[in-house]
Amino acid sequence: MTKTNNGLMARRQAAVAQGVGQIHPIFTERAENATVWDVEGREYIDFAGGIAVLNTGHLHPKVKAAVAAQLDAFSHTCFMVLGYENYIEVCEKLNHLVPGDFAKKTALFTSGSEAVENAVKVARAYTKRAGVIAFTSGYHGRTMAALALTGKVAPYSKGMGLMSANVFRAEFPCEMHGVSEDDAIESIERIFKNDAEPADIAAIILEPVQGEGGFYAATPSFMKRLRELCDNHGIVLIADEVQTGAGRTGTFFAMEQMDVAADITTFAKSIAGGFPLSGITGKADIMDAVTAGGLGGTYGGSPLACAAALAVIEVFEEEQLLTRANDVGNKLKTALTDMQAKYPQIADVRGLGAMIAIELMEDGVPAPQYSAKILAEARNRGLILLSCGTYGNVIRVLVPLTAPDAQIDAGLAIMDSTFQAVFSEV
Numbered sequence: 193m194t195k196t197n198n199g200l201m202a203r204r205q206a207a208v209a210q211g212v213g214q215i216h217p218i219f220t221e222r223a224e225n226a227t228v229w230d231v232e233g234r235e236y237i238d239f240a241g242g243i244a245v246l247n248t249g250h251l252h253p254k255v256k257a258a259v260a261a262q263l264d265a266f267s268h269t270c271f272m273v274l275g276y277e278n279y280i281e282v283c284e285k286l287n288h289l290v291p292g293d294f295a296k297k298t299a300l301f302t303s304g305s306e307a308v309e310n311a312v313k314v315a316r317a318y319t320k321r322a323g324v325i326a327f328t329s330g331y332h333g334r335t336m337a338a339l340a341l342t343g344k345v346a347p348y349s350k351g352m353g354l355m356s357a358n359v360f361r362a363e364f365p366c367e368m369h370g371v372s373e374d375d376a377i378e379s380i381e382r383i384f385k386n387d388a389e390p391a392d393i394a395a396i397i398l399e400p401v402q403g404e405g406g407f408y409a410a411t412p413s414f415m416k417r418l419r420e421l422c423d424n425h426g427i428v429l430i431a432d433e434v435q436t437g438a439g440r441t442g443t444f445f446a447m448e449q450m451d452v453a454a455d456i457t458t459f460a461k462s463i464a465g466g467f468p469l470s471g472i473t474g475k476a477d478i479m480d481a482v483t484a485g486g487l488g489g490t491y492g493g494s495p496l497a498c499a500a501a502l503a504v505i506e507v508f509e510e511e512q513l514l515t516r517a518n519d520v521g522n523k524l525k526t527a528l529t530d531m532q533a534k535y536p537q538i539a540d541v542r543g544l545g546a547m548i549a550i551e552l553m554e555d556g557v558p559a560p561q562y563s564a565k566i567l568a569e570a571r572n573r574g575l576i577l578l579s580c581g582t583y584g585n586v587i588r589v590l591v592p593l594t595a596p597d598a599q600i601d602a603g604l605a606i607m608d609s610t611f612q613a614v615f616s617e618v
């Protein structure tokens with residue numbers, strides 16, 4: 193029987209828990225660089241995969257070859273018993289790539305959520321404190337502690353009860369929604385006054401650019417104030433670079449643009465070009481606070497994923513993808529700003545490097561009513577987009593850094609015609 197998207201959707205609905213969301217009724221047959229083909233043979237430009245694998249595109253030939261070579265040697269060992277060199281090599285590379293002028297160490301895991309969980313474990317072991325300050329609109333993953341840190345309840349932890357008693361919520365500075373840097377710092381001071389002594393706080397965690405929250409960037413001056421606050425109180429500063437990392441923002445890590453360094457950095461997603469790898473890199477003495485055996489896991493830093501990560505890092509150097517990220521970002525900003533002039537619902541075009549988004553507003557309030565229509569209309573025209581934001585009114589544009597200019601232009605043209613169709617409907 194021939195496979196159809198509708199047929200697979202029906203099977204999916206019957207077999208897969210609904211909590212595992214899927215926005216597009218499309219099932220992938222094959223993907224290469226910035227192109228995806230569905231089971232019905234339709235072709236799409238992928239402007240969404242940049243969130244996860246597409247900094248170096250789907251199945252970059254170098255990544256594919258590195259994983260194939262590793263597969264010919266061995267695919268797995270019991271991490272508690274036998275080591276392998278590419279795990280060490282990835283840690284060495286990350287110790288070098290993560291910003292911060294101090295000795296560093298790294299530990300590897302599989303998902304971004306796991307990296308976040310382990311960053312908090314390390315901070316707790318180092319400080320012997322339990323509290324963590326996280327921010328409104330922050331997103332840190334779907335496992336229990338990561339969920340507790342995540343600022344948005346629905347759909348992530350809706351109906352699941354309190355995740356953790358040790359998490360305190362500060363306000364993320366966002367001028368667009370009326371929160372200044374001073375407001376944000378004051379919200380932390382309020383926590384110290386009302387909820388927990390600074391001496392109870394192990395860590396402050398934030399994304400340098402909020403991803404799921406809507407692509408709001410922290411400013412270098414805010415980061416500096418957080419850094420000072422952490423230094424004054426012996427608090428570990430954790431930068432969650434799961435979404436911003438691996439070159440998306442035009443530097444390998446976004447914190448390179450923030451003047452100060454975090455004590456621990458998390459990374460995942462694009463670091464291994466679509467293979468499950470995540471990790472934390474931090475100050476050596478902090479990272480070594482956990483007793484031997486307290487970190488790791490069966491698949492953490494799998495040899496296949498490590499082979500992929502080393503290839504991704506090599507591709508970044510060989511193809512100068514950091515420069516490309518900035519070029520792609522500028523190209524997108526120019527084109528989207530032109531569209532903003534035509535469509536008043538596009539209230540903002542923003543982002544760092546190639547981590548670009550537009551925010552939809554109408555009559556001064558967030559306009560999420562357009563998001564699903566835009567995603568569906570773009571999909572019908574052959575372009576995959578993804579939304580985000582506390583209000584669901586932000587459309588992300590995450591172009592593969594390896595995509596040819598002509599394909600980026602084609603994707604942008606589809607965005608333009610999609611806006612034309614959706615905004616003229618009303």
Ligand code: PMP
Binds near residue numbers: 302334
């Ligand atoms: N932190 C951030 C900043 C993220 O964007 C995400 C994923 N969107 C995570 C953590 C969780 O990563 P994963 O889905 O791999 O668990």
